[in-house]
Amino acid sequence: MHIRIEGLTHVYAPRTPAERVALRGINLKFAPGERVGILGPTGSGKSTLIQHIAGLLKPTAGQVLLDGIPAHASTAEARARRRQVGLAFQYPEQQIFEATVFREVAFGPRNLRLDEAEVARRVRWALEMVGMNPEEYGERVPFALSGGEMRRVVLASVLAMRPRVLILDEPTAGLDPQGREDLLARLDAWQRETGATLMVVSHHLDETARLVDRVIVLWEGRVVADGPARALLGDGCLWRSLGLVPPPEVTLLEALRQAGWPLSPDCWPREELAREIVRAWRERAGSGKAGSVGLFG
Ligand SMILES: Nc1ncnc2c1ncn2[C@@H]1O[C@H](COP(=O)(O)OP(=O)(O)O)[C@@H](O)[C@H]1O
Ligand SMILES: [Mg+2]
Incomplete structure (x- = not known):
């Protein structure tokens, strides 16, 4: 699906004392199959932006077009587009009701009026996709699950709709590191298999780096950076401007570059940085300078 955002502005509670401008004239375009990370500090407008892409909010100004159709319109063709955009909310308890x-x-597949055998197939497939055994979990009460499990159920519900655009708001919150790795790997495989558009909202820049090719940074309702994930995420200034501590490999890369090592600023993730360091070391060794290579001089 082609997504186009034109001059999108969103004001919550306009003309009241609680008025909040959440988005200020956003312009963005997404091609089908893009893998995009949406980053920014709390309150920068990430959740508001993706709810607009899913057609759940009405723009104060501007518009979101899904294959050229305004996302929020009440026409049948707009509804058909919205059904193809799957959004897993930041807080899963807001999305669970069965x-x-x-x-x-x-619930979703039944709404598509699929026959029960197909519904059951989709449910099994979707639960397995998120690492939940259908036999073990099928009859459990969602509200009695842990936060991480609820999140998986919501993701399964969204996947069961076979979305062409999958948007995940903070998908790994509440998961332990192993669960996080596991979920990211499954999402990665799912995206490659389906060619769907994937958007991941996160303030974990590390996990974003694993999953996306393009990164958009929001700041106070504006897009302040939009570019290749590798270059942006290897940039210590970006991390610090978001109020985050860069991961050790970014700090190491910066220190080595400052010390004159010929390293590319976008060697990322860490495996690639390690290879680059070895390459630079060998080059220096070849030129007889390896002995003088020091981190700080
Ligand atoms: N339902 C709402 N009513 C009023 N203000 C809101 C509402 N949701 C978000 N906001 C405000 O809009 C701004 C952007 O919020 P949000 O899109 O949730 O940012 P993020 O997801 O990046 O944390 C914040 O200032 C937030 O307080
Ligand atoms: Mg949010």
Whole structure:
């Protein structure tokens, strides 16, 4: 699906004392199959932006076009586009309402009026996709699950709709490191298999780096950076401007570059940085200077 955002502005509670301008004239374009990270500090407008892409909010000004159709319109063709945009909210408890995990994941496919055998197939497939055994979890009560499990159920519900655009708001919050790795690997495989557009909202820059090719940074409702993930995420200034501590490999890369090592600023992730360091070391060794290579001089 082609997504185009033109002059999108969103004001919450306009003309009241609680007025908040959340988005200020956003312009963006996404081609089908793009893998995009949306980053920015808390309150920068990330959740508001993606709710607009899913057609859940009405723009104060500007518009979001899904294959040329305004996302928020009440026409049948707009509804058909919205159904193809799957959004997993930041807070899963806002999205769960059925009494069992099976019914929760089946809700969307049943609304598509698929027959029950197909619904059951989709539910099983979607639960397996998020690493949940359908036999073990199907009859459990969603609200009695842990936060991380609820998040998986919501993701399964969204996947069961076979979206062409999948948007995840802070998908790995509440997951342990192993669960996080596991989920990212599954999402990665799913995207490659389906060619869907993937958007991941996160303030974990590391996990974003694993999953996306393009990064958009929001700041106070504006897009302040938009570019290749590798270059942006290897940039210590970007991390610090977001109020985050860069990961050790970014700090190391910066220190080595400052000391004159011929390293590319976008060697990322860490495996690649390690290879680059070895290459630079060998080059220096070849020119007889290896002995004088020091981090600080
Ligand atoms: N439902 C709402 N009512 C009023 N203000 C809101 C609402 N949701 C978000 N905001 C405000 O809009 C701004 C952007 O919020 P949000 O899109 O949630 O940012 P992020 O997801 O980046 O943390 C913030 O100032 C926030 O307080
Ligand atoms: Mg948010």
